[in-house]
Amino acid sequence: MVTATATATTPAFVVTQEDKPRHVAFICSKGTLDMVYPALVMGWAALGNGIDVTIFFTFWGLDMINKNRVDHIEIAPVGNTAMKMSMMGLNTGNLGIPQLAGVLPGMTAFATKLMKDKIKALEVPSVREYLQMLVDAGAKLYACKMSVDMMGLRQEDFIEGVEAIVTAGDFMDMTDGAQVVFI
């Protein structure tokens, strides 16, 4: 008796994926406007490429998921040598914003508005909306227990979609084999 062996052939036009899906984990430790967006942008790009995403919020990064803070992420010109006056549309080349001017009341709010306007002009979502998109797309968000305890926060202080408050050890367990990006 002759038995025909059926060979499962993958059509030639299929780009096959590896068995274990790629997993990228971001540690968000900062709460300033320029430092909260990288994980959002890269996380969204990862999800768009079929990559699993985990985000761990620690220290100032907790502002990103704090209900009362997420809409008030700011950027200060003080101590930021990369922030030039030309960003305001002034033809001043590499001239920085004078540090003394940066300490004046309202300067942080001004710089923040400037940057938020630029973000909006590019049709980039707000931090709150971005996080919602990430959660809807399957990203897993966690808050760092030590930071949460230090800042006297509770689960109910966080936006919806934050799965749990976990320890650094838990984070290590859940990101076994993942690529980790610290921001």
Place this chain on the structure above:
Amino acid sequence: MATKVIAGHQVQMNDEGFMTNPQEWDREVAAAIAQAEGIPELTLQHWRVIDFCRQDGMASGKAPTLRRITALAGVSTKDMFALFPKGPAKKVAKISGLGKPEGCV
């Protein structure tokens, strides 16, 4: 770049599996690519998204990003990831015979 035969049609495809000539597309090609991408059957919900992408892609010359699809086709992000798992914008662009979607959002 290579010529592939999909659902009895000859189509041009790049190395990443995106069709390079959207004119070579039809609904049978879409169904065959979808199957190869792990979507055994295209439902009405899938077609609503594909039809939007075809329309938008043919008009603009580029595949819509996920945010554009969710904003204009009336499909939520959650639904998009359920309908086209693991990278919905890229997947639906492939199925719609369009190029790779560009843009960071």
